[in-house]
Amino acid sequence: MKYGKIIFAIIFLSGISVVNAAEKLFSVLKDGNLTVEFITPKDDKACLEASMIIEKYIYKSTGKRADAAVGKAKICFQIEKGKMDPEGFRFSFPSADKMVITGGGPNGIKYAALDFCERFLGVRFLYPGPAGEHVPKIKDLNIPMKEYSDAPKFQTRTLGSGNRHWSRQRYQDWFPLHRGAMPYRVDIGHNLYKMFPPSKYEKTNPDFYPIINGKRYIPRPPRLGLHWQPCMTNPAVVKEAIRIICDAFAKNPDLRTWGLGQNDGDGYCECENCKKFYPVPDVPHRFGSKDRSLLYLQFCNKIAEGVTKKYPEATFTVFAYNHTSIAPKNFKLHPSLIPVITYDRLNWVDPERKAKDMIRQSSWSAIAKNVCWYDYFYSNQYVLPRVTSHHVARQLREGYNLRVRHIYIEHLPLGISGFGGNEQIWAEGPLAYLVLKMLWNPFQDEDKILNDWYVTAVGPKAAPYLKSCFDRIEDFWINKMPKSAWFKRCARTYLVPTWHDYLNVIDKDFFENCSKDLDKVCELAPEGDCKTRAEYFRSAFQNRRNRCEYWIQNQNVRLHRADAFTKLFFKEDFNKGFDGWGIYEHRKYPGTFVSHTKKDGYKNTGAAELRCRQGHTGGIEKTFRISQPMNFRMEVKYRCVGTTEKVIPYISAEWCDDKNEILHSVFYSDIHGVYSEDWSTAVFNFTTPYQLPGNLRIRLCISGSTKGKVQYDDLIILEAQKK
Numbered sequence: 001m002k003y004g005k006i007i008f009a010i011i012f013l014s015g016i017s018v019v020n021a022a023e024k025l026f027s028v029l030k031d032g033n034l035t036v037e038f039i040t041p042k043d044d045k046a047c048l049e050a051s052m053i054i055e056k057y058i059y060k061s062t063g064k065r066a067d068a069a070v071g072k073a074k075i076c077f078q079i080e081k082g083k084m085d086p087e088g089f090r091f092s093f094p095s096a097d098k099m100v101i102t103g104g105g106p107n108g109i110k111y112a113a114l115d116f117c118e119r120f121l122g123v124r125f126l127y128p129g130p131a132g133e134h135v136p137k138i139k140d141l142n143i144p145m146k147e148y149s150d151a152p153k154f155q156t157r158t159l160g161s162g163n164r165h166w167s168r169q170r171y172q173d174w175f176p177l178h179r180g181a182m183p184y185r186v187d188i189g190h191n192l193y194k195m196f197p198p199s200k201y202e203k204t205n206p207d208f209y210p211i212i213n214g215k216r217y218i219p220r221p222p223r224l225g226l227h228w229q230p231c232m233t234n235p236a237v238v239k240e241a242i243r244i245i246c247d248a249f250a251k252n253p254d255l256r257t258w259g260l261g262q263n264d265g266d267g268y269c270e271c272e273n274c275k276k277f278y279p280v281p282d283v284p285h286r287f288g289s290k291d292r293s294l295l296y297l298q299f300c301n302k303i304a305e306g307v308t309k310k311y312p313e314a315t316f317t318v319f320a321y322n323h324t325s326i327a328p329k330n331f332k333l334h335p336s337l338i339p340v341i342t343y344d345r346l347n348w349v350d351p352e353r354k355a356k357d358m359i360r361q362s363s364w365s366a367i368a369k370n371v372c373w374y375d376y377f378y379s380n381q382y383v384l385p386r387v388t389s390h391h392v393a394r395q396l397r398e399g400y401n402l403r404v405r406h407i408y409i410e411h412l413p414l415g416i417s418g419f420g421g422n423e424q425i426w427a428e429g430p431l432a433y434l435v436l437k438m439l440w441n442p443f444q445d446e447d448k449i450l451n452d453w454y455v456t457a458v459g460p461k462a463a464p465y466l467k468s469c470f471d472r473i474e475d476f477w478i479n480k481m482p483k484s485a486w487f488k489r490c491a492r493t494y495l496v497p498t499w500h501d502y503l504n505v506i507d508k509d510f511f512e513n514c515s516k517d518l519d520k521v522c523e524l525a526p527e528g529d530c531k532t533r534a535e536y537f538r539s540a541f542q543n544r545r546n547r548c549e550y551w552i553q554n555q556n557v558r559l560h561r562a563d564a565f566t567k568l569f570f571k572e573d574f575n576k577g578f579d580g581w582g583i584y585e586h587r588k589y590p591g592t593f594v595s596h597t598k599k600d601g602y603k604n605t606g607a608a609e610l611r612c613r614q615g616h617t618g619g620i621e622k623t624f625r626i627s628q629p630m631n632f633r634m635e636v637k638y639r640c641v642g643t644t645e646k647v648i649p650y651i652s653a654e655w656c657d658d659k660n661e662i663l664h665s666v667f668y669s670d671i672h673g674v675y676s677e678d679w680s681t682a683v684f685n686f687t688t689p690y691q692l693p694g695n696l697r698i699r700l701c702i703s704g705s706t707k708g709k710v711q712y713d714d715l716i717i718l719e720a721q722k723k
């Protein structure tokens with residue numbers, strides 16, 4: 001946005017009609033009545049949809065439907081393919097009674113309409129759901145007759161929310177309003193195994209598959225997509241890849257991008273030709289894996305050369321991670337190849353991690369025309385909202401200067417995702433709004449966007465307090481969190497959202513100060529939408545505060561001494577089998593692994609036995625209905641019989657809803673036992689959540705070992721009054 005345009009937008013949106021006397025105006029609304037007619041080309045769905053977006057918000061703003069009177073001035077919609085970015089658009093005024101809205105493609109014309117609503121009508125899409133929509137009431141609308149055009153700086157702008165599910169629908173409806181789109185200009189994913197399935201090529205072309213440990217390796221289920229790569233120096237593999245891609249492009253004229261993402265894990269071919277591309281000496285690179293970048297990229301280069309002969313506009317993604325983390329020096333990467341660099345860039349708050357990541361980043365920026373960032377927010381799994389607005393804004397600017405043009409972030413803001421729960425709580429305030437705006441153009445002033453969001457959401461008097469609350473949360477993530485043991489443990493591709501011990505470094509009065517700010521927001525927000533939003537933000541924060549405080553309290557209870565627990569709550573000696581116990585098994589690997597011994601248990605009595613299978617997780621479980629606040633201590637005897645030392649016997653307690661689904665990872669606690677052939681004891685304390693009655697589910701589990709079994713015996717749960 002140019003400086004002058006910002007000034008104009010601000011004057012315009014604040015309702016002050018100060019307009020340069022010399023400036024010509026194009027009237028759209030007068031006294032609440034439409035003074036223009038919308039013209040769309042026949043049979044052009046995208047243009048029709050764009051005009052309907054504007055009409056919809058004019059109706060919401062004026063309460064009046066557009067009538068189709070003739071002789072009016074016109075707003076014409078058109079698509080101009082090939083001349084501008086397919087997502088770009090232009091407003092122009094060829095004559096006094098005509099405005100032309102041009103899109104570079106179907107998305108471009110839609111984004112033009114959304115821009116019209118925000119820029120001229122003052123509409124804001126603050127957060128998902130009806131309460132997040134702000135449509136000011138206006139009567140008169142006069143647009144300065146100045147040509148204006150815009151196009152996105154980042155070509156892929158995705159804040160992903162996972163697959164379709166009712167709990168995510170609200171978000172999935174909202175994010176396109178900010179010109180976010182699922183990736184379609186690039187295709188990102190592990191793809192080589194899909195291109196070369198053994199079911200198709202094993203018989204005719206075994207030479208497509210790698211030599212590993214001196215032998216031809218043919219992938220088998222369940223590892224069809226893991227730990228193998230095709231032989232990347234075999235010309236027949238390259239030829240077949242080119243054929244597959246060209247066939248797919250020929251069938252679908254809209255498809256001009258292809259993922260060349262290698263299969264997950266290792267399994268690079270060790271044949272003599274492939275080995276020529278190994279580094280000498282073949283030692284791990286600074287990120288810990290053996291370098292296969294040269295082998296992989298020479299292969300992708302050949303495919304790209306072949307396909308672009310026929311389809312010069314084609315693009316391909318290649319993964320820059322693991323064995324291909326660093327780009328080879330002085331390598332001539334085909335310009336159609338886009339490296340995808342995966343990292344949780346909240347790690348950048350630590351200068352050392354950033355410096356290390358920049359080595360990787362700059363190696364790719366040096367050889368690629370365009371780069372793609374793959375990032376992780378995992379919002380619904382963090383118990384304290386992960387609001388890092390300014391940090392992301394700065395990063396996007398830096399990324400753009402490093403030739404990043406595609407951004408995919410696993411955002412997961414609402415709804416289910418592992419331990420995320422099903423609820424729809426929007427606790428991150430302006431984060432997604434700001435990030436989507438900065439994805440369109442990272443050179444905007446993030447504070448202006450944030451202030452506009454605060455003022456629009458809750459009104460000018462309450463806005464400073466809402467800002468203060470989210471600034472405090474952001475300050476925690478940027479300045480306090482890096483000092484936590486959690487951050488030190490999380491030195492990996494993405495920070496671990498289901499461990500919550502970053503809360504150990506939070507200030508004592510943090511929650512109270514945020515709550516005070518939000519009380520003030522509720523007090524000062526004007527009645528109506530602003531008040532509704534203020535109260536929503538307060539309740540969303542209160543929900544997270546309760547959870548954080550539950551986690552902190554539960555940690556304290558873990559430290560309570562054994563003698564604090566005096567009353568027996570439950571006892572199981574497994575002498576008569578395990579009546580009343582259920583089986584907990586890995587969704588992907590079901591099968592019998594639970595048995596009972598009558599006299600092989602602790603002190604030669606009965607015991608439960610869990611057999612280890614390929615290291616998979618499994619166990620037995622039992623659920624209790626709890627209605628009184630209480631602290632518990634769970635103790636159980638266990639021993640490992642014939643397992644490997646990698647075995648993890650573990651016991652857990654988690655709090656569930658009425659359908660026995662865990663509410664959120666914060667309501668889970670466990671203890672891992674160590675490998676022990678003699679009878680040993682696993683023990684830990686935990687507390688009830690703030691919402692009762694609730695369902696307590698306890699589990700006795702195994703994981704890690706590929707052989708042997710773990711025996712569990714003499715489980716005792718003791719209770720103590722909660723203080």
Ligand SMILES: [Zn+2]
Pocket residue numbers: 210211231232233234269270271272273274
């Ligand atoms: Zn090979």
